[in-house]
Amino acid sequence: MKDKKLFSVGLILIAVFVFWTILILTVDVQPVGVNGTVVGFATLNCSFHNMTGVNMTIYHITDWLGLVPLFCCMIYGAVGFVQLLQRKSLLKVDIDILLLGVYYVIVIFGYLIFEMIPINYRPILIDGRMEVSYPSSTTLLVSSVMPTVIFQIDRRIKNRVVRRIITPSTILFSLFMLIGRAIAGVHWLTDIIGSVFLSAGLFLIYYANVLRLDKKREEYRGIQ
Numbered sequence: 001m002k003d004k005k006l007f008s009v010g011l012i013l014i015a016v017f018v019f020w021t022i023l024i025l026t027v028d029v030q031p032v033g034v035n036g037t038v039v040g041f042a043t044l045n046c047s048f049h050n051m052t053g054v055n056m057t058i059y060h061i062t063d064w065l066g067l068v069p070l071f072c073c074m075i076y077g078a079v080g081f082v083q084l085l086q087r088k089s090l091l092k093v094d095i096d097i098l099l100l101g102v103y104y105v106i107v108i109f110g111y112l113i114f115e116m117i118p119i120n121y122r123p124i125l126i127d128g129r130m131e132v133s134y135p136s137s138t139t140l141l142v143s144s145v146m147p148t149v150i151f152q153i154d155r156r157i158k159n160r161v162v163r164r165i166i167t168p169s170t171i172l173f174s175l176f177m178l179i180g181r182a183i184a185g186v187h188w189l190t191d192i193i194g195s196v197f198l199s200a201g202l203f204l205i206y207y208a209n210v211l212r213l214d215k216k217r218e219e220y221r222g223i224q
Contacts, residue, residue: 007208013201054185069145143199
């Protein structure tokens with residue numbers, strides 16, 4: 001039942017993300033962005049942006065730290081590749097790793113869609129250029145990948161000390177990145193919120209599918 005509940009919550013969060021995106025396109029839309037570009041929830045976004053200002057130091061720090069989740073993706077990719085070489089069949093690679101690869105591809109695909117269909121642009125120019133702002137790509141990356149780090153660590157590492165170090169460190173890193181991107185002033189607040197909705201929904205769907213396949217595997221072993 002847990003897998004079904006998680007899957008349902010994941011779908012609800014995806015639906016909330018879609019609804020949130022529609023609201024951004026329709027509610028309090030004003031030309032308050034760079035070069036007169038329109039922004040939804042303009043009053044809220046401008047108030048938050050004026051309160052935080054622009055902090056390029058935090059922007060650059062969080063930008064470079066955005067490489068951490070990419071490095072984690074590479075590690076899991078390497079794990080899957082080593083298993084493929086050793087077991088000589090894609091079907092023999094751990095199912096949670098295969099699903100993880102599919103999950104990461106879906107996250108990238110979601111990001112590319114919004115790069116091609118801009119919802120709004122950043123509140124400031126980056127290197128003199130307008131850049132698509134919704135959803136926040138760094139926030140999406142961190143919120144999508146770092147929960148899988150905790151999940152995989154819990155599945156694969158039995159040493160409790162290591163788990164007690166890595167899990168809270170990962171949570172603190174994720175919170176720092178989310179708050180950092182929000183207060184750096186290079187995104188609208190609604191960009192950050194949208195990324196959290198989308199990544200949370202996608203992760204829960206991935207999590208639910210792994211649990212479902214684990215249960216099926218246990219049932220199959222029981223029959224044997």
